[in-house]
Amino acid sequence: MIFRLNSILTIPLFFFGAHCSIIFLLFPRAMLHTTKFGHWEPTLLIMLIELVLLVLLLKGLNKAGDLDYADLFLPLGRWISTVLLLPLILYLLLIGIMGIRGFAELMIIVFVLRSPLYAILILLCLIIYLGSSIGARGILRASTLLSLIHLPALFFALAGCKINSRFENIFPFLNTSFDFMKHGKFLVPLFSICPFLLLGMLSPVRKVQMKPILLTLVPLTVVYMAIVYIPILVYGVNAASLMNYPLVTSIDSVNITWTIFNRVAIFYAVALLAFVMLICSFVLWSSAVLVRKMVPAWKELYIRPVLCLLIFVVALLIPNWNEYLKIYTNDIWFRLYIYLSIPVSVYIRGGIIQRKGRKKGLKNVS
Template identity: 55%
Template sequence: MMHRWVATMTAPIFFIAAHCSILFAAFTRSMLETTEYGHWEPVCLSMGIELFLLLLLLLGFRKAGNKDYADLFLPLGKWISAALIVPLAGFILLIPILALRYFAELMIIVFIARSPLHVILAVLCLLMFFGASIGPQGIMRASTLLTLINFPVLLFAVFACFQNAKFVRVYPLINPSMDFLSNSTFLITLFSICPFLLLGMLPPVCKVKIRPILISFILISLLHVVVLYIPIVIYDLNAAKIMNFPLMTSFDSVNITWTVFNRISLFYAVALLAFVMTLSSFSMWSSALLIRKIIPAWRETYIRICLSLIVFLISFIIPSWNDYIRVFAADTWFRLLIYAVIPTAVFLRGRSIAAQERKRVLSE
């Protein structure tokens, strides 16, 4: 019974961990820019978009059987499969590039202000490479363990912030104009929904059931709203919008003397490191596997080494935080294209496979 529960909950727990690595990083700063009040509205819309794409993806994989993206698309032919898999592998590789560069910046602020950026990035990329090398089963086990340990730590840090909160700052709650729809920043914030795409690499690794994923999605959605409003209720919107790290600054404002570390931001940074490394390792493994299945002659270990070097070099050549923000916004249309094409292709391919299977059964 316990083994069955663990097998069922592995994918939802990973889904939560993948979202936390982005949600507790750059999400808050980007979403604060979308509107002047009623910030729960763009959050709910982005969650609605993710829910639709998530259901489209999961229904397609349920019809297709125990397959990942490569196994699903390769039978379509060389050119069609490459047109789908190569951009997807590139998009998945963007996740560790942006995540590690963000966390390196955060480490300089919180932990090691005098350490060179390239040293921090080299250590993070090395950890990511070794994490990816243990394989998907090892990553899933590590994800489950680290999430069970660190998710309560993050929740503790979140609720500790409310001792400095003034909840009157959330008003007005409703924005009837919904002006965020005309703000291009809203499209940039949709990077936060990208973890749903990683579920497409899990069917051969562990069970991906729709109901547990949807239950975890409810928790993730609530957490998006809570995390977004923390800097607002502590600093007010105008002050929070000018901060590069509004969430970390909110955690840093809390001083609880009875804890081992009197800076709550240390709890936040340590927990975020676990989530970022889990997400980056799995993304690295996924990208390497997709490339190897397209080009079977290449060894997966060498692919991971090359991809780790690419992650390091691209992360390192982003010289400043302002440049990071520009890079973050530059791939918006590529990201939206991936969101539109991949779930649709998976759903249609799943329906096609299910129809072929029905015809085979009837013919027998």
């Protein structure tokens, strides 16, 4: 019974943790800039977009069987597979780059104010390299354990913000103008749904069931709403929208004297470290697998160190937080291409494979 429960929860916990690694640092600020009030509306729209893309992807994967992106697209030929896989690999690496660079910034703020950036990045890259070396199964097992340990700490840090919250700051609650759609501002926070792409690398490792993943979107939506409205409730929308780290600042303002640590933000930072390292380890492993399958002559043993070095160098080249934020606003069209092309291609390719399998089965019967 316990083993079956663990197998059912593994993928949803990984999916939930992957989102946590992305949204807690960047999503509140990005969403606060989409509109002046009624922030739940663009947040809900983003979750609906992820729902549609997720259903497309999972239906395609279920039709195709135990295949990952490379196994699905490489039979289509060199040019088509390159057009689909190469941007995907680059985007997966971008997730790793932005993940460790963003958390390095958080570490400097919360833990080690005077430590050089390169030293922090070397440490983080070493951790994700070691994490990627244990493979997808090991990362999934680690995600289950770390989720059970760190999610309560993360939720404790969020709940602590209630002390400084003022409920009247939530108003006005409705935004009937839908200005965020007119100007396309909600496209920037769409970076937060990128973890759904990782499910396409799990099919050969463990079957991804649609129902548990879709159910996971319910608590995820609650978390999305909470991390947007916590800075609003604590500081008000005008003050919160001016902050670079609205959620971190809100958590850091909490003073609970009976905790082990003086700063509740330490709970938040430690929990976030676990999830960032998990997703970065997984994208490094995934990128190496895709590159090896695209170029079989290259050995994965050498691919992973090279890709890890690439992540370190590019992350180090991002000079400051403002340049870091520009990347998320400038890669919108690249991101949209990945979000649309991969799920749609997987769905079409899965349908073709399923039809071929049925025809083959009918021939064998006859």
